Amino acid sequence: MDAKRELSERVASGVAWSLSEKIGSMLLQMVVSIVVANQLVPMDMGVMAVLTVFTTLAQVVVDSGFSQTLIRKAAPTEGEYKAVFRFNILSSLGLYALLTAAAPAMARYYGWPEIASVAPVLYLLLPLNALCVIQNTIMVREFRFAQLSTITFLSSLISGIVAIAMALAGCGVWSLAAQRVVMMGAKAAMLWWHSPWRPRGVRASSLREMAPYSLRLMSTDLVTALYNNVAQLFIGKIYSGDALGYYNQAQKLKDMPVTSTMQSIQSVTFPAMAKITGDEGKFAEGYRRVAMVTAFVIFPVMAGLIATADDIYTLLLKPAWHPAVPYFRILCVAGFFYPVAAVAYNVLKVRSDGAIILRLEIAKKIIMTAILALTIPLSVRAVAWGMAAASACDLTVNAAAARRYTSLSLWRLVRAMLPAAVVTAVMYGAVMLAGEWTAEWHVGARLAAKIVTGIGVYTAVAAAARLEAMREVVTIARDLTRRRKR
Numbered sequence: 001m002d003a004k005r006e007l008s009e010r011v012a013s014g015v016a017w018s019l020s021e022k023i024g025s026m027l028l029q030m031v032v033s034i035v036v037a038n039q040l041v042p043m044d045m046g047v048m049a050v051l052t053v054f055t056t057l058a059q060v061v062v063d064s065g066f067s068q069t070l071i072r073k074a075a076p077t078e079g080e081y082k083a084v085f086r087f088n089i090l091s092s093l094g095l096y097a098l099l100t101a102a103a104p105a106m107a108r109y110y111g112w113p114e115i116a117s118v119a120p121v122l123y124l125l126l127p128l129n130a131l132c133v134i135q136n137t138i139m140v141r142e143f144r145f146a147q148l149s150t151i152t153f154l155s156s157l158i159s160g161i162v163a164i165a166m167a168l169a170g171c172g173v174w175s176l177a178a179q180r181v182v183m184m185g186a187k188a189a190m191l192w193w194h195s196p197w198r199p200r201g202v203r204a205s206s207l208r209e210m211a212p213y214s215l216r217l218m219s220t221d222l223v224t225a226l227y228n229n230v231a232q233l234f235i236g237k238i239y240s241g242d243a244l245g246y247y248n249q250a251q252k253l254k255d256m257p258v259t260s261t262m263q264s265i266q267s268v269t270f271p272a273m274a275k276i277t278g279d280e281g282k283f284a285e286g287y288r289r290v291a292m293v294t295a296f297v298i299f300p301v302m303a304g305l306i307a308t309a310d311d312i313y314t315l316l317l318k319p320a321w322h323p324a325v326p327y328f329r330i331l332c333v334a335g336f337f338y339p340v341a342a343v344a345y346n347v348l349k350v351r352s353d354g355a356i357i358l359r360l361e362i363a364k365k366i367i368m369t370a371i372l373a374l375t376i377p378l379s380v381r382a383v384a385w386g387m388a389a390a391s392a393c394d395l396t397v398n399a400a401a402a403r404r405y406t407s408l409s410l411w412r413l414v415r416a417m418l419p420a421a422v423v424t425a426v427m428y429g430a431v432m433l434a435g436e437w438t439a440e441w442h443v444g445a446r447l448a449a450k451i452v453t454g455i456g457v458y459t460a461v462a463a464a465a466r467l468e469a470m471r472e473v474v475t476i477a478r479d480l481t482r483r484r485k486r
Contacts, residue, residue, distance in 0.1 A: 026256045028153070032160035033252060034316045036175055039167035042245025042320065047114045048176045049248035050106070050236050051122050053229040055180075058095045058123075060225050062088055062130050065217030067137045068349065069210045076141075079205030081197065085134045087207060092130035096123050110236060114173055122177045125184050132188040135195035151190045159183030217349070220361045227368045227390075231383050234376045243380050249321060250328035250384075257301045258335040283351075284408040288416050289472060291343045295417035296462075296469035299424040302335040304454045307431040311447040330384035334391035340417065341391070344398035351405035360401050367393055420469055423461045430457040 037045070066084040070076045103119035139148050163179035171178075207214075236244040305312070309329050313322050348357050368390050375386035403410055434453040438446040462470040 028156050028160055030253075030256055032163055032179070033256075035164050036167040036179075037249060037321060038318050039170075039175070040172060041242075042249070043112075043241040044173040044176065045245035045248050046236055046241035046243075047112055047118065047173050048122075049232045049244050050110065050112075051115065051119055051177075053232055054099055055122060055125050056225050056229055057222060058092075058099060058126050059129055060218060060221045061095060062092045062126055063133060063218070064091070065214035065221065066207065066210055067133050068217055069214045070134075070137050071141055072213075072350065073210075077205060078202040080210065081134050081138070082199045082202055083205045083207050084210075085199045088130035088133050089127070092126040096126045099123050099126075110241075112241060118173055118177050121174075122180060124181050128181070128184040128188050132191040134199075135191040135197060138195060138197055139191075147194060151187060151194065155183045155186035155190065158186045216355060216358045220357045223361045223365050227365050227372075231372060231376065231387065234372075235380055235383065238376065239380060246321070246324040247327050247380055247384070250324040251331055253328060254305065254331045254335050257305070258298065258338055281407075284406045287343070287347055287402075287406055287408050288412060291340055291413055292416040292420070292469045293472050294339045294343055296420040296467070296473060298339045299336060299417075299420045300427055300454065300458045302332045303424045303428045304431065304451070305335075306332045307428055307435065307454070308447055308450050311435075311443050311450065315443045315447055326381055327384045330381065330388055334388040337391040337395040341395040341398045344395070344402040347402040347405055348398065356401060356404075360397055364390075364394060364397050416469075419462075419465065419467050423458060423465065423467065426461055427454050427458040430454065 064087065066087065070080065070084060073080075100120045100123055104116045106119070107113050107115035136148070139145075159179045159182040162182045163175045166175035166178055232244060232248060235247055306329050309325050309332075313325050313328070345357075348360075371386040371390055372383070375382040399410060399413060431450050431454045434450050435446065438449045441449070
Protein backbone atom coordinates (compact mmCIF):
# COMPACT_ATOMS: atom_id res chain seq x y z
CA MET A 1 0.00 0.00 0.00
CA ASP A 2 1.22 3.54 -0.82
CA ALA A 3 2.71 4.98 2.37
CA LYS A 4 0.98 8.32 2.10
CA ARG A 5 -2.39 6.56 1.92
CA GLU A 6 -1.88 4.39 4.99
CA LEU A 7 -3.27 6.76 7.60
CA SER A 8 -6.27 7.51 5.41
CA GLU A 9 -6.92 3.78 4.99
CA ARG A 10 -6.45 3.24 8.72
CA VAL A 11 -8.87 5.95 9.81
CA ALA A 12 -11.30 6.05 6.88
CA SER A 13 -13.79 3.65 8.39
CA GLY A 14 -13.38 5.10 11.87
CA VAL A 15 -13.84 8.71 10.78
CA ALA A 16 -16.76 7.82 8.55
CA TRP A 17 -18.56 5.86 11.26
CA SER A 18 -17.80 8.43 13.91
CA LEU A 19 -18.77 11.36 11.71
CA SER A 20 -21.96 9.58 10.60
CA GLU A 21 -22.93 9.10 14.23
CA LYS A 22 -21.97 12.67 15.11
CA ILE A 23 -24.04 14.05 12.24
CA GLY A 24 -26.99 11.87 13.25
CA SER A 25 -26.62 12.83 16.89
CA MET A 26 -26.13 16.48 15.97
CA LEU A 27 -29.35 16.55 13.94
CA LEU A 28 -31.17 14.73 16.71
CA GLN A 29 -29.82 17.07 19.39
CA MET A 30 -30.66 20.07 17.24
CA VAL A 31 -34.28 18.96 17.01
CA VAL A 32 -34.36 18.24 20.75
CA SER A 33 -32.69 21.56 21.61
CA ILE A 34 -35.11 23.55 19.48
CA VAL A 35 -38.20 21.81 20.85
CA VAL A 36 -36.98 22.10 24.45
CA ALA A 37 -35.78 25.71 24.07
CA ASN A 38 -39.18 26.77 22.79
CA GLN A 39 -40.68 25.50 26.06
CA LEU A 40 -38.12 27.25 28.28
CA VAL A 41 -37.10 30.79 29.16
CA PRO A 42 -33.52 32.10 28.76
CA MET A 43 -33.05 32.04 32.54
CA ASP A 44 -33.39 28.23 32.52
CA MET A 45 -30.51 28.01 30.08
CA GLY A 46 -28.50 30.39 32.24
CA VAL A 47 -28.84 28.14 35.30
CA MET A 48 -27.69 25.12 33.30
CA ALA A 49 -24.79 27.08 31.84
CA VAL A 50 -23.36 27.84 35.29
CA LEU A 51 -23.72 24.23 36.49
CA THR A 52 -22.26 22.89 33.26
CA VAL A 53 -19.03 24.80 33.88
CA PHE A 54 -18.45 22.82 37.07
CA THR A 55 -19.43 19.45 35.61
CA THR A 56 -17.06 20.04 32.70
CA LEU A 57 -14.14 20.87 34.99
CA ALA A 58 -14.89 17.95 37.29
CA GLN A 59 -15.03 15.47 34.41
CA VAL A 60 -11.54 16.55 33.33
CA VAL A 61 -10.25 15.84 36.83
CA VAL A 62 -12.00 12.46 36.98
CA ASP A 63 -10.31 11.25 33.80
CA SER A 64 -6.99 12.95 34.66
CA GLY A 65 -5.57 12.11 31.22
CA PHE A 66 -5.14 8.43 32.08
CA SER A 67 -7.49 7.26 29.33
CA GLN A 68 -5.37 9.11 26.74
CA THR A 69 -2.27 7.47 28.18
CA LEU A 70 -3.87 4.04 27.85
CA ILE A 71 -4.72 4.76 24.21
CA ARG A 72 -1.18 5.91 23.55
CA LYS A 73 0.50 2.88 25.23
CA ALA A 74 1.50 -0.01 22.98
CA ALA A 75 -0.01 -2.69 25.23
CA PRO A 76 -1.73 -1.62 28.45
CA THR A 77 -2.05 -4.35 31.09
CA GLU A 78 -5.22 -5.46 32.85
CA GLY A 79 -3.76 -4.10 36.07
CA GLU A 80 -3.38 -0.66 34.50
CA TYR A 81 -6.98 -0.70 33.29
CA LYS A 82 -8.15 -1.62 36.76
CA ALA A 83 -6.03 1.06 38.43
CA VAL A 84 -7.39 3.79 36.16
CA PHE A 85 -10.95 2.54 36.64
CA ARG A 86 -10.58 2.64 40.42
CA PHE A 87 -9.15 6.16 40.25
CA ASN A 88 -12.03 7.31 38.04
CA ILE A 89 -14.68 5.97 40.42
CA LEU A 90 -13.11 7.31 43.62
CA SER A 91 -12.38 10.76 42.23
CA SER A 92 -15.88 11.07 40.73
CA LEU A 93 -17.55 10.22 44.04
CA GLY A 94 -15.34 12.68 45.91
CA LEU A 95 -16.04 15.48 43.47
CA TYR A 96 -19.76 14.71 43.47
CA ALA A 97 -19.88 15.10 47.24
CA LEU A 98 -17.80 18.30 47.16
CA LEU A 99 -19.78 20.02 44.41
CA THR A 100 -23.14 19.02 45.85
CA ALA A 101 -22.15 20.46 49.22
CA ALA A 102 -21.10 23.72 47.52
CA ALA A 103 -24.33 24.09 45.52
CA PRO A 104 -26.29 26.11 48.14
CA ALA A 105 -23.47 28.66 48.40
CA MET A 106 -23.38 28.94 44.61
CA ALA A 107 -27.14 29.50 44.54
CA ARG A 108 -26.81 32.34 47.04
CA TYR A 109 -23.92 33.89 45.10
CA TYR A 110 -25.92 34.12 41.88
CA GLY A 111 -29.28 34.65 43.54
CA TRP A 112 -30.70 31.70 41.61
CA PRO A 113 -32.26 29.18 44.06
CA GLU A 114 -32.78 26.61 41.27
CA ILE A 115 -29.04 25.88 41.34
CA ALA A 116 -29.24 24.26 44.79
CA SER A 117 -31.99 21.84 43.76
CA VAL A 118 -30.76 20.95 40.26
CA ALA A 119 -27.07 20.49 41.12
CA PRO A 120 -27.30 17.15 43.00
CA VAL A 121 -29.10 15.59 40.03
CA LEU A 122 -26.90 17.03 37.29
CA TYR A 123 -23.69 16.12 39.11
CA LEU A 124 -24.65 12.44 38.81
CA LEU A 125 -22.94 12.81 35.44
CA LEU A 126 -19.60 12.39 37.23
CA PRO A 127 -19.95 8.84 38.60
CA LEU A 128 -21.91 7.75 35.53
CA ASN A 129 -19.14 8.98 33.24
CA ALA A 130 -16.48 7.34 35.43
CA LEU A 131 -18.23 4.00 35.00
CA CYS A 132 -17.66 3.91 31.25
CA VAL A 133 -14.25 5.54 30.71
CA ILE A 134 -12.34 2.23 30.48
CA GLN A 135 -14.92 0.51 28.26
CA ASN A 136 -14.83 3.50 25.91
CA THR A 137 -11.02 3.54 25.93
CA ILE A 138 -10.78 -0.15 25.02
CA MET A 139 -13.22 0.26 22.14
CA VAL A 140 -11.25 3.24 20.81
CA ARG A 141 -8.00 1.25 20.99
CA GLU A 142 -9.67 -1.56 19.05
CA PHE A 143 -11.15 0.84 16.46
CA ARG A 144 -14.68 -0.35 17.28
CA PHE A 145 -16.12 2.94 16.14
CA ALA A 146 -19.22 1.45 14.51
CA GLN A 147 -20.30 0.05 17.88
CA LEU A 148 -19.38 3.22 19.74
CA SER A 149 -21.29 5.30 17.23
CA THR A 150 -24.41 3.19 17.62
CA ILE A 151 -24.25 3.40 21.42
CA THR A 152 -23.78 7.16 21.37
CA PHE A 153 -26.64 7.72 18.96
CA LEU A 154 -29.04 5.49 20.89
CA SER A 155 -28.20 7.21 24.18
CA SER A 156 -28.81 10.59 22.51
CA LEU A 157 -32.15 9.35 21.17
CA ILE A 158 -33.33 8.03 24.55
CA SER A 159 -32.29 11.19 26.41
CA GLY A 160 -33.82 13.40 23.73
CA ILE A 161 -37.19 11.73 24.06
CA VAL A 162 -37.07 12.16 27.83
CA ALA A 163 -36.09 15.84 27.54
CA ILE A 164 -38.87 16.66 25.06
CA ALA A 165 -41.48 14.87 27.15
CA MET A 166 -40.42 16.72 30.30
CA ALA A 167 -40.23 20.11 28.56
CA LEU A 168 -43.72 19.70 27.09
CA ALA A 169 -44.94 18.74 30.58
CA GLY A 170 -43.64 22.06 31.90
CA CYS A 171 -40.62 20.76 33.84
CA GLY A 172 -38.43 23.69 32.78
CA VAL A 173 -34.74 23.45 33.66
CA TRP A 174 -35.25 19.90 34.94
CA SER A 175 -35.73 18.73 31.35
CA LEU A 176 -32.21 19.92 30.52
CA ALA A 177 -30.71 18.21 33.57
CA ALA A 178 -32.58 14.97 32.86
CA GLN A 179 -31.37 14.97 29.26
CA ARG A 180 -27.70 15.08 30.33
CA VAL A 181 -28.03 12.48 33.08
CA VAL A 182 -30.18 10.03 31.12
CA MET A 183 -27.83 10.24 28.13
CA MET A 184 -24.77 9.39 30.24
CA GLY A 185 -26.64 6.67 32.14
CA ALA A 186 -27.85 5.01 28.93
CA LYS A 187 -24.37 5.20 27.42
CA ALA A 188 -22.79 3.65 30.51
CA ALA A 189 -25.33 0.81 30.56
CA MET A 190 -24.81 -0.01 26.87
CA LEU A 191 -21.02 0.14 27.12
CA TRP A 192 -21.03 -2.29 30.04
CA TRP A 193 -23.44 -4.56 28.18
CA HIS A 194 -21.27 -4.70 25.04
CA SER A 195 -17.83 -4.71 26.67
CA PRO A 196 -16.42 -7.92 28.22
CA TRP A 197 -13.98 -6.00 30.42
CA ARG A 198 -14.65 -6.06 34.15
CA PRO A 199 -12.48 -4.75 37.02
CA ARG A 200 -11.76 -8.13 38.53
CA GLY A 201 -9.30 -11.00 38.47
CA VAL A 202 -6.09 -8.94 38.59
CA ARG A 203 -4.30 -6.71 41.03
CA ALA A 204 -4.48 -3.01 40.21
CA SER A 205 -1.16 -1.61 39.01
CA SER A 206 0.44 1.55 40.27
CA LEU A 207 -0.44 4.74 38.40
CA ARG A 208 3.04 6.15 39.05
CA GLU A 209 4.42 5.29 35.60
CA MET A 210 1.47 6.85 33.76
CA ALA A 211 1.09 9.82 36.09
CA PRO A 212 3.61 12.33 34.61
CA TYR A 213 2.15 12.33 31.10
CA SER A 214 -1.44 11.88 32.30
CA LEU A 215 -1.34 14.67 34.85
CA ARG A 216 0.22 17.03 32.33
CA LEU A 217 -2.67 16.32 29.99
CA MET A 218 -5.12 16.77 32.85
CA SER A 219 -3.59 20.11 33.79
CA THR A 220 -3.73 21.22 30.17
CA ASP A 221 -7.31 20.07 29.64
CA LEU A 222 -8.37 21.57 32.96
CA VAL A 223 -6.94 24.97 32.08
CA THR A 224 -8.52 24.76 28.63
CA ALA A 225 -11.93 23.78 30.02
CA LEU A 226 -11.78 26.55 32.60
CA TYR A 227 -10.99 29.24 30.08
CA ASN A 228 -13.51 27.95 27.57
CA ASN A 229 -16.25 28.32 30.19
CA VAL A 230 -15.12 31.04 32.59
CA ALA A 231 -16.76 33.80 30.55
CA GLN A 232 -20.15 32.27 31.29
CA LEU A 233 -19.58 32.56 35.04
CA PHE A 234 -18.89 36.28 34.69
CA ILE A 235 -21.74 36.92 32.25
CA GLY A 236 -24.20 35.32 34.67
CA LYS A 237 -22.97 37.43 37.58
CA ILE A 238 -22.21 40.79 35.92
CA TYR A 239 -25.09 40.92 33.46
CA SER A 240 -28.12 38.65 33.95
CA GLY A 241 -29.40 35.12 33.74
CA ASP A 242 -31.20 36.00 30.51
CA ALA A 243 -28.00 37.36 28.92
CA LEU A 244 -26.17 34.19 29.90
CA GLY A 245 -29.05 32.14 28.49
CA TYR A 246 -28.76 33.89 25.11
CA TYR A 247 -24.98 33.44 25.02
CA ASN A 248 -25.16 29.81 26.09
CA GLN A 249 -27.90 28.95 23.62
CA ALA A 250 -25.89 30.51 20.77
CA GLN A 251 -22.79 28.62 21.87
CA LYS A 252 -24.66 25.31 22.05
CA LEU A 253 -26.09 25.73 18.57
CA LYS A 254 -22.67 26.63 17.20
CA ASP A 255 -20.97 23.79 19.04
CA MET A 256 -23.16 21.08 17.53
CA PRO A 257 -21.36 20.90 14.15
CA VAL A 258 -17.99 22.00 15.59
CA THR A 259 -17.94 19.46 18.40
CA SER A 260 -19.24 16.70 16.15
CA THR A 261 -16.44 17.24 13.65
CA MET A 262 -13.75 17.79 16.26
CA GLN A 263 -14.62 14.74 18.35
CA SER A 264 -14.87 12.51 15.29
CA ILE A 265 -11.46 13.55 14.00
CA GLN A 266 -9.77 13.50 17.41
CA SER A 267 -11.15 10.20 18.64
CA VAL A 268 -10.05 8.35 15.51
CA THR A 269 -6.81 10.09 14.53
CA PHE A 270 -5.21 10.07 17.98
CA PRO A 271 -4.99 6.27 18.24
CA ALA A 272 -4.16 5.98 14.52
CA MET A 273 -1.33 8.53 14.73
CA ALA A 274 -0.05 6.86 17.88
CA LYS A 275 0.36 3.62 15.94
CA ILE A 276 2.45 5.15 13.12
CA THR A 277 4.40 7.73 15.09
CA GLY A 278 7.65 5.88 14.36
CA ASP A 279 7.42 6.57 10.61
CA GLU A 280 8.00 10.29 10.05
CA GLY A 281 6.91 10.33 6.40
CA LYS A 282 3.60 8.61 7.05
CA PHE A 283 2.99 10.68 10.15
CA ALA A 284 3.57 14.06 8.45
CA GLU A 285 1.43 13.10 5.48
CA GLY A 286 -1.33 11.84 7.72
CA TYR A 287 -1.28 15.10 9.70
CA ARG A 288 -1.55 17.14 6.50
CA ARG A 289 -4.43 15.12 5.13
CA VAL A 290 -6.43 15.13 8.33
CA ALA A 291 -6.06 18.93 8.64
CA MET A 292 -7.03 19.35 4.99
CA VAL A 293 -10.19 17.22 5.28
CA THR A 294 -11.16 18.89 8.57
CA ALA A 295 -10.95 22.33 6.98
CA PHE A 296 -12.86 21.15 3.92
CA VAL A 297 -15.73 19.96 6.13
CA ILE A 298 -15.91 22.65 8.81
CA PHE A 299 -15.24 25.85 6.85
CA PRO A 300 -18.41 25.77 4.70
CA VAL A 301 -20.56 24.70 7.66
CA MET A 302 -19.48 27.69 9.76
CA ALA A 303 -19.80 30.12 6.86
CA GLY A 304 -23.23 28.74 6.05
CA LEU A 305 -24.43 29.16 9.63
CA ILE A 306 -23.27 32.78 9.66
CA ALA A 307 -25.07 33.49 6.41
CA THR A 308 -28.34 31.86 7.50
CA ALA A 309 -28.41 32.78 11.22
CA ASP A 310 -31.39 35.17 11.04
CA ASP A 311 -33.48 32.72 9.07
CA ILE A 312 -32.61 29.79 11.35
CA TYR A 313 -33.64 31.66 14.49
CA THR A 314 -36.77 33.16 12.91
CA LEU A 315 -37.98 29.83 11.59
CA LEU A 316 -37.06 27.50 14.43
CA LEU A 317 -37.05 29.45 17.70
CA LYS A 318 -39.60 31.65 19.39
CA PRO A 319 -38.93 35.44 19.47
CA ALA A 320 -37.68 35.26 23.06
CA TRP A 321 -34.48 33.67 21.72
CA HIS A 322 -33.83 36.04 18.81
CA PRO A 323 -31.47 38.33 20.80
CA ALA A 324 -28.98 35.44 20.65
CA VAL A 325 -28.43 35.85 16.88
CA PRO A 326 -25.49 38.32 17.09
CA TYR A 327 -23.71 36.09 19.59
CA PHE A 328 -24.32 33.07 17.39
CA ARG A 329 -22.75 34.71 14.34
CA ILE A 330 -19.66 35.79 16.25
CA LEU A 331 -19.16 32.43 17.92
CA CYS A 332 -19.37 30.75 14.50
CA VAL A 333 -16.23 32.70 13.59
CA ALA A 334 -14.51 30.90 16.47
CA GLY A 335 -15.79 27.63 15.03
CA PHE A 336 -13.51 27.97 12.00
CA PHE A 337 -10.44 27.43 14.18
CA TYR A 338 -11.23 24.88 16.90
CA PRO A 339 -11.28 21.64 14.86
CA VAL A 340 -8.01 22.34 13.03
CA ALA A 341 -6.40 23.38 16.33
CA ALA A 342 -7.50 20.02 17.73
CA VAL A 343 -5.69 18.18 14.91
CA ALA A 344 -2.43 19.99 15.76
CA TYR A 345 -3.05 19.26 19.44
CA ASN A 346 -3.22 15.54 18.62
CA VAL A 347 0.28 15.76 17.13
CA LEU A 348 1.56 17.17 20.41
CA LYS A 349 -0.23 14.49 22.44
CA VAL A 350 1.23 11.70 20.33
CA ARG A 351 4.81 12.90 19.97
CA SER A 352 5.63 15.05 22.99
CA ASP A 353 6.04 14.04 26.62
CA GLY A 354 3.19 16.36 27.60
CA ALA A 355 5.37 19.05 29.18
CA ILE A 356 5.22 21.36 26.16
CA ILE A 357 1.44 21.01 26.05
CA LEU A 358 1.14 22.39 29.55
CA ARG A 359 3.58 25.23 28.86
CA LEU A 360 1.71 26.19 25.70
CA GLU A 361 -1.62 26.15 27.49
CA ILE A 362 -0.27 28.42 30.20
CA ALA A 363 0.99 30.86 27.54
CA LYS A 364 -2.32 30.76 25.67
CA LYS A 365 -4.29 31.28 28.83
CA ILE A 366 -2.22 34.32 29.78
CA ILE A 367 -3.32 35.79 26.45
CA MET A 368 -6.87 34.62 27.14
CA THR A 369 -6.84 36.28 30.55
CA ALA A 370 -5.95 39.58 28.92
CA ILE A 371 -8.74 39.12 26.36
CA LEU A 372 -11.31 38.37 29.05
CA ALA A 373 -10.17 41.28 31.21
CA LEU A 374 -10.67 43.61 28.25
CA THR A 375 -13.97 42.24 26.95
CA ILE A 376 -16.03 41.17 29.99
CA PRO A 377 -16.57 44.73 31.30
CA LEU A 378 -17.65 45.94 27.84
CA SER A 379 -20.54 43.72 26.76
CA VAL A 380 -21.57 40.14 26.08
CA ARG A 381 -20.97 40.73 22.38
CA ALA A 382 -17.39 41.81 23.16
CA VAL A 383 -16.91 38.57 25.10
CA ALA A 384 -18.02 36.60 22.03
CA TRP A 385 -15.48 38.43 19.86
CA GLY A 386 -12.87 37.67 22.50
CA MET A 387 -13.66 33.97 22.21
CA ALA A 388 -13.19 34.16 18.44
CA ALA A 389 -9.79 35.84 18.89
CA ALA A 390 -8.78 33.25 21.47
CA SER A 391 -9.68 30.36 19.15
CA ALA A 392 -7.52 31.86 16.39
CA CYS A 393 -4.68 32.15 18.89
CA ASP A 394 -5.20 28.52 19.89
CA LEU A 395 -4.82 27.33 16.30
CA THR A 396 -1.73 29.47 15.67
CA VAL A 397 0.10 28.33 18.79
CA ASN A 398 -0.79 24.64 18.39
CA ALA A 399 0.27 24.55 14.74
CA ALA A 400 3.53 26.36 15.43
CA ALA A 401 4.38 24.01 18.31
CA ALA A 402 3.45 20.89 16.33
CA ARG A 403 6.01 21.95 13.73
CA ARG A 404 8.74 20.86 16.18
CA TYR A 405 7.42 17.28 16.16
CA THR A 406 6.81 16.70 12.48
CA SER A 407 8.52 17.41 9.18
CA LEU A 408 5.35 19.08 7.86
CA SER A 409 6.09 22.78 7.41
CA LEU A 410 3.63 25.48 8.42
CA TRP A 411 3.40 26.62 4.80
CA ARG A 412 2.43 23.11 3.63
CA LEU A 413 -0.19 22.98 6.39
CA VAL A 414 -1.65 26.35 5.35
CA ARG A 415 -1.50 25.37 1.69
CA ALA A 416 -3.46 22.20 2.47
CA MET A 417 -6.33 24.24 3.97
CA LEU A 418 -6.22 27.30 1.72
CA PRO A 419 -8.28 25.86 -1.18
CA ALA A 420 -11.15 25.07 1.18
CA ALA A 421 -11.03 28.63 2.52
CA VAL A 422 -11.19 30.11 -0.99
CA VAL A 423 -14.07 27.90 -2.09
CA THR A 424 -15.89 28.71 1.17
CA ALA A 425 -15.56 32.43 0.44
CA VAL A 426 -17.10 31.90 -2.99
CA MET A 427 -19.91 29.86 -1.44
CA TYR A 428 -20.59 32.53 1.20
CA GLY A 429 -20.93 35.21 -1.45
CA ALA A 430 -23.34 33.06 -3.43
CA VAL A 431 -25.48 32.37 -0.34
CA MET A 432 -25.67 36.07 0.51
CA LEU A 433 -26.75 36.87 -3.05
CA ALA A 434 -29.39 34.14 -2.86
CA GLY A 435 -30.65 35.78 0.32
CA GLU A 436 -31.06 39.12 -1.44
CA TRP A 437 -32.85 37.55 -4.40
CA THR A 438 -35.28 35.72 -2.11
CA ALA A 439 -35.74 38.49 0.48
CA GLU A 440 -39.50 38.62 -0.10
CA TRP A 441 -40.00 34.87 0.16
CA HIS A 442 -41.33 33.04 3.20
CA VAL A 443 -38.52 32.47 5.69
CA GLY A 444 -38.64 28.68 5.24
CA ALA A 445 -38.37 28.92 1.45
CA ARG A 446 -35.60 31.52 1.75
CA LEU A 447 -33.59 29.31 4.12
CA ALA A 448 -34.03 26.31 1.83
CA ALA A 449 -32.86 28.37 -1.16
CA LYS A 450 -29.76 29.48 0.75
CA ILE A 451 -28.90 25.93 1.82
CA VAL A 452 -29.35 24.51 -1.69
CA THR A 453 -27.29 27.35 -3.16
CA GLY A 454 -24.50 26.87 -0.62
CA ILE A 455 -24.24 23.10 -1.07
CA GLY A 456 -24.49 23.36 -4.84
CA VAL A 457 -21.91 26.11 -5.25
CA TYR A 458 -19.43 24.58 -2.80
CA THR A 459 -19.63 21.14 -4.37
CA ALA A 460 -19.51 22.43 -7.94
CA VAL A 461 -16.56 24.77 -7.38
CA ALA A 462 -14.62 22.14 -5.40
CA ALA A 463 -15.23 19.57 -8.14
CA ALA A 464 -14.34 21.99 -10.93
CA ALA A 465 -11.12 22.94 -9.13
CA ARG A 466 -10.37 19.25 -8.50
CA LEU A 467 -9.58 19.87 -4.86
CA GLU A 468 -7.53 17.14 -3.23
CA ALA A 469 -9.68 17.41 -0.11
CA MET A 470 -12.81 16.58 -2.07
CA ARG A 471 -11.15 13.52 -3.58
CA GLU A 472 -10.14 12.48 -0.07
CA VAL A 473 -13.70 12.84 1.23
CA VAL A 474 -15.04 10.83 -1.70
CA THR A 475 -12.45 8.12 -1.02
CA ILE A 476 -13.46 7.93 2.65
CA ALA A 477 -17.12 7.67 1.64
CA ARG A 478 -16.31 4.85 -0.79
CA ASP A 479 -14.29 3.02 1.84
CA LEU A 480 -17.24 3.19 4.22
CA THR A 481 -19.62 1.92 1.52
CA ARG A 482 -17.35 -1.05 0.73
CA ARG A 483 -17.04 -1.97 4.40
CA ARG A 484 -20.80 -1.87 4.87
CA LYS A 485 -21.28 -4.21 1.92
CA ARG A 486 -18.84 -6.78 3.36
